[in-house]
Amino acid sequence: MSKSPGGVLLHRLGVDRGSTVPIYRQLDVALRKLILEGALRPAQKLPSSRELALELGVSRITVKSVYEQLVAEGYVEARTGAGTFVSRGLAEDASPNLRPPRRQAKPPGDEISDHAKIISSSKASVRHGKIEPFRPGVPALDLFPLRIWNRYLSDALTSSERQNLSYGHVSGSAALRAAISRHLADARSMEADPSQIVITSGGQQAFAMIAFVLLNQGDTVWYENPGHIAGRDLMRIMGARVAPVPIDCEGLDLDHAIKRHPKPAVIFTTPSHQQPLGTTMSLVRRLALLNYAQENNAWIIEDDYDSEFRYRGRPLPALSALDTERRVLYVGTFSKSMFASMRLGYIVVPPGLVDTFAKARNLLGQSSSTVVENAMACFMDDGRFVEHIRKMRRAYRDRRDSLYECLKQDCADHFDLRPTDAGMHLLAWLKGGVDDQAAHRALLEAGIESLPLSVYAAEPIGQQALVLGFSGVSEKRIPTLVNRMSEALDKLEHA
Numbered sequence: 001m002s003k004s005p006g007g008v009l010l011h012r013l014g015v016d017r018g019s020t021v022p023i024y025r026q027l028d029v030a031l032r033k034l035i036l037e038g039a040l041r042p043a044q045k046l047p048s049s050r051e052l053a054l055e056l057g058v059s060r061i062t063v064k065s066v067y068e069q070l071v072a073e074g075y076v077e078a079r080t081g082a083g084t085f086v087s088r089g090l091a092e093d094a095s096p097n098l099r100p101p102r103r104q105a106k107p108p109g110d111e112i113s114d115h116a117k118i119i120s121s122s123k124a125s126v127r128h129g130k131i132e133p134f135r136p137g138v139p140a141l142d143l144f145p146l147r148i149w150n151r152y153l154s155d156a157l158t159s160s161e162r163q164n165l166s167y168g169h170v171s172g173s174a175a176l177r178a179a180i181s182r183h184l185a186d187a188r189s190m191e192a193d194p195s196q197i198v199i200t201s202g203g204q205q206a207f208a209m210i211a212f213v214l215l216n217q218g219d220t221v222w223y224e225n226p227g228h229i230a231g232r233d234l235m236r237i238m239g240a241r242v243a244p245v246p247i248d249c250e251g252l253d254l255d256h257a258i259k260r261h262p263k264p265a266v267i268f269t270t271p272s273h274q275q276p277l278g279t280t281m282s283l284v285r286r287l288a289l290l291n292y293a294q295e296n297n298a299w300i301i302e303d304d305y306d307s308e309f310r311y312r313g314r315p316l317p318a319l320s321a322l323d324t325e326r327r328v329l330y331v332g333t334f335s336k337s338m339f340a341s342m343r344l345g346y347i348v349v350p351p352g353l354v355d356t357f358a359k360a361r362n363l364l365g366q367s368s369s370t371v372v373e374n375a376m377a378c379f380m381d382d383g384r385f386v387e388h389i390r391k392m393r394r395a396y397r398d399r400r401d402s403l404y405e406c407l408k409q410d411c412a413d414h415f416d417l418r419p420t421d422a423g424m425h426l427l428a429w430l431k432g433g434v435d436d437q438a439a440h441r442a443l444l445e446a447g448i449e450s451l452p453l454s455v456y457a458a459e460p461i462g463q464q465a466l467v468l469g470f471s472g473v474s475e476k477r478i479p480t481l482v483n484r485m486s487e488a489l490d491k492l493e494h495a
């Protein structure tokens, strides 16, 4: 074992000249490690910078600057005329709390918070990496008018007053709230004053904010089953008891919920286009739900995530448009109508809650960007948003038709299909008792990304289906992909 003239063990202080890590950094990291592990003990003398530089074949300036850095951070002490020593303050008996934590025999697990356990068990898809075709909820990124959007973004960034570089209004950009208010009046028959609109960084942040403001620990939340996964898990994490409510042909089954579950503080629903089954809530059910909420002091979250995309007739007005007693919190997102990475959505809150929600937005971190908010306001004011939706509606209708026809032709042995008049996905019901998770895995191996219906369910629903997003796949590619899908499912069934 080599020892320096100063008596310090140097065998762990090698320098790798082939490494991309600078020599200064290698030496710095190695010395810290020796000190923290106790190989260099408190008060122990380090070799002089000259000795160490010679020993390692590096410049003395390099060693000196590493020592200076370690002195500045309290790892070592320089004593004039005597040399450099490991700090005495690092001795365990001098200050036990300064010792680095010893490695635990077992990894942390049992002692983590209840929140952390629920978060870890969430089935909401963790989206990293490549988007494979037919992933549900992905808009036509290939058709997005990037160059035009870039102009709006650039104008918002370079606006002469530079106001957009600041935090902005506590509820979000006034211009965007006004534009959304006009859009909701035109497209959703809603009367929402701009002051009632709170900008969020998407639907999911809107749900988090609503739960943060309106839920007490242990409150019941009626939640559609099957239903939007990330929203459901979030409600649980926020301390709610989530009560799954089945969907019948008119939407959320209110009678079932009244009979089986305690009174809710919040009811979560997707009335325009039930996620994922696609049912549109009937007018009778909408009125019954609103009456129930009014009589029982319950809040309703109306998640209106993809109502822009209806391919027959005009979109039905929002549930919120019928809400005279202000029990509905309407949530909108631009993730589907524009693109998800812009992270922009909003809540229309009842007038009495405006101030509380603005403060909640502040406390939770104003996570939408003022630049993007104002770019979007101008995009809407110039009619670009409506124009884009119109184009996407036509493109999605064609993509839906193409997927439906190809599936009917190539996958008739595997799927039962029902036509869909809205949204960005269709349901392919699996025949012959094939498990939807197994089918999902088989398709994933073939480079196709569906979602199994069972992951949307908190309670089993007794049917097996795959959710296939058509909006993100160009018509040209659909026949080949469906062919591949058929081959993968053939293989699965004959395995």
Ligand SMILES: Cc1ncc(COP(=O)(O)O)c(C=O)c1O
Pocket (backbone or CB within 6 Å): 137, 201, 202, 203, 204, 205, 228, 270, 275, 303, 305, 333, 334, 335, 340, 344, 345
């Ligand atoms: C039904 C539904 N609601 C809300 C959202 C929220 O999306 P975001 O947070 O991107 O606005 C999604 C996203 O996939 C969704 O599928």
